[in-house]
Amino acid sequence: MKLNYRIVIFALAIVFGIVFSIPSLLQTQNGKKITLGLDLQGGLHMLLGVKTDEAIKSRIKSVAASVKHFADRNDILIDGLTFDENSVRFEVLDSDELQAFNDFLSKIDGAKTDIQGDVITLTFTPQEVQKIKKLAITQAIETIRNRLDQFGLSEPIVARQGKDKILVELAGIKTAQEEQRARELISRAAKLELMAVDEARNARVYNMSDTDAAAYGDVILPDAKNPKIKYLVHEIPILDGSMLTGANVGFDKNNRPVIDFKLNSEGADIFGDFTGKNVGKRLAIVLDGKVFSAPNINERIGGGAGQISGNYTVLEAKDLAIALRSGALLAPIYLMEKRSVGPSLGADSIKASMIALIGGFALVIVFMIVYYRMAGVIANIALIANLILLLAIMSLFGATLTLPGMAGIVLTVGMAVDANVIISERIRELIYEGKSMHKAIEDGYSNAMSAILDANITTLIAAVVLYVYGTGAIKGFAITMSIGILASMLTAILGTHGIYDLLEKKISKSKDYKFWFGIKG
Template sequence: MTMKKLNYRLVIFLLATLFGIAFTIPSFIGKQPRVNLGLDLQGGMYLVLGVKTDEAIKNQIKTIASTIKYISQKKELFIDNLKIHGDKITFELIDKDDMKKMDEELKNIKGIKVQKQVKNGSVYYTISLTPQEIQRTKENAVKIAVQTIRSRLDAFGLAEPSVTRQGKDKIVVELPGIKTQKEKENVKKLISTAAHLELYLVDEEHRATTPAEAKKYGDILLPDKNNPKRMWLLKTPPVLDGSMITDATVGFTQKTNQPAIFFTLNSQGAQIFGDVTGKNVGKRLAIVVDNKVYSAPTIQERIGGGSGQITVGSPEEAHVLAIALRSGSLPAPVVLLEQRSVGASLGADSIRQSMIALISGFVIVVIFMAWYYGLAGIIADIALVTNLFLIIAIMAIFGATLTLPGMAGIVLTVGMAVDANVIINERIRELIRAGKPIKAAIEGGYKNAMSAILDANITTLIAAIALFAYGTGTIKGFAITMAIGILASMLTAILGTHGIWEYLLASGKKITPKHFGMKA
């Protein structure tokens, strides 16, 4: 092969072939970059989760109540009886002359509806969410849950977890490679932990044994984490929530050497934390995670710097909770609706059957093309091999996950790649029968076939994009492999084979109708 006889089409094809081989080999020897096997091929866990979107509304109301309390203290707007009643907040503004100031502050809180009544020199406010804000909060609850769960699983070290939304309020989680019971329990705990951190002042002035009694004082009762029978009476709303956490690390306390989580707050959270601890020295501050009181230390002095710690029972619990806090709290609790385990034997069986289908289909196509089209069929087969290398290589580079439907997509693209060469070879045959010289017939065959090949591939590519955009789980796997296969076949079946014919003609090889499976 001399440099003068090379053409740009052949050079691109050879480079593509070398690229495909180089990045395919790691997948077969277990090194990176490689194609990851999906849940249906290597086994693991399949979970369907439901998001309690109504709880997101309650959490949003609590956050707004905390904001109102902080604003009133900072701006010296004296309020009383700040309470949460389901999806509404009520409070009394003591001095009606401050009404304009309060209204201006409330305007900065998005998505709320304000009702007020002036009575006996005071202003009574009722705050609720607008219908648009309720819908937005529910929608965001699911979106944020998907992002948070994905972040937690990535931080936990799981390879290629799939977290996708299903319907209005469901999430599908696929975890390849999770097999042992301990792994399953840790993952379920990590996913389901809301990690909703809140700080409450303990109400040490009143006593209450039931939620109804606590409500009279505007308080709530929450159980102790280590002793569920012990109930803490806490002032509402919370003074701080976990949305202001920027980092959470695992360590041990200095005095008792107990496992603990050390958390850091953002600038706003640090300011609120400093103000609250400074004004409540000698009082107890409860650290609450997911409606359980982890600890309630006495505030000894103002705590600046925006950091704190949560004592936990074991290093394993600390690790899981730290990841959850670091990744962000779930805006609404999730519940496990369905759980399935795919065994390794099923995965191995799926791989074996898929490989049999892929190899047998490939071999039959290769033999048929060589028998029916002669040299033209062999050239098409070379392009087909390169096409397979490119599909695997591109998937490996982008860390894509190969699923059972994905393997079906590869089988489909094998047929589509050959189909392009069938169209080209038939157009060349037609021109040879019409009396055109071989060189002109080859050029004309590629030119005449181009529009039909492009139309077929572009429409299929659009379908693949639609499947990826609106499909879930394994459907996406099928769409990815099909899209990659289509683009690769455009390169190999059109550009590559054309370059080979140009090289053979430039080399002086005598091409006859027999080379296209025709009688001389």
């Protein structure tokens, strides 16, 4: 027997497979392991809707804040600044400043202005409205994904489903507390706004209705700690969370958790200008429509840093910081469907899948040995190597194994052995024709190669398409099938060829084709 490059590569592949599959097979503390999907370890399945109309209102409100800041910074007098769901309206008191304002508004994407005398009305084009709605869904997907990644869950699935829905699957959620925490983190708007308190009217806030407040361009907001306490603040914010660049958990002088936040350069300029012009007044720090604090402005605050204090636990402060860092949702989301998969159901799925895998694997092994004798044993060695290699590659990349992924492994077993069935049949045909063993082996692999490549490449293309256009569990099936196909090309073709090269002289010398290939020589 003589070593050849094929057998060396095959041996190295087996060693690689054993080393990197051990952490997953034995569930060791160290080493990279395969992550079990929602259907195998239990978790939470949710279908979310997005209120895209609210994204338009949010964008309009942001434009109104920009108009106010532009007027304040350039000492342009405006009056009657109001906004609704579709437009911003205000009057420029000095007609000579109309052109400056028109130039400023023309830089806003998709904006359409209508000037009647000194009154400017800004709306968005229908194309821009659709663009904002689409962006709200895309941004919600990215924001939710970022939040869940920072939350610490392994391989959360967040994907668009249909035109305006979002599918969220969280594996490993096992308790009601974990589920509640995840749902709150996903649904939290995390909309930060810095709003000026209407000092002239705030004393009358408890005798005002929302309609009364709106007549002054104000809005009534509750205190986050005590909802009975009310604040009257100007509806148009000084700035919002879109200018936030960071948020982290800190501790105040009494060692209570707080959120330290930082603004970008534009936000820092606006913050500095406002605080410089409003010394002695109050600035409300508003998060999701609740006032967390309303400190007095004692001096101009530069640097663009601020702090949100509240009665949180460390865990609540951490989740809030995650929500702020990942960005506010442009539009609120709502729960359309929720389904919990218990760990026991996941365990049942694993048990049923393992029975199918082991049963199918055992039947294939028995059939190959009975029908092909030693050629079947060689094919089975390649099959075992293929499975070990598949597990190793999935472990190395920390892939998630789902129930369809298990089905992909079962399918891989059939496809891997199919290649050796074709090769063995080709070799048997050539032996019947009286070819020498060397010729039978070489021509057998050569003749079988086109059929094997055609089958594997077409299946691989199908798997790639499933991965690109599929979601969640479909991707899991595509991944395992793709890795299995590539691994089988190495084990079932290169590996078995190397074994035959190693045993060629021994087979030729024995002439016992019944023993080696299950046929009469």
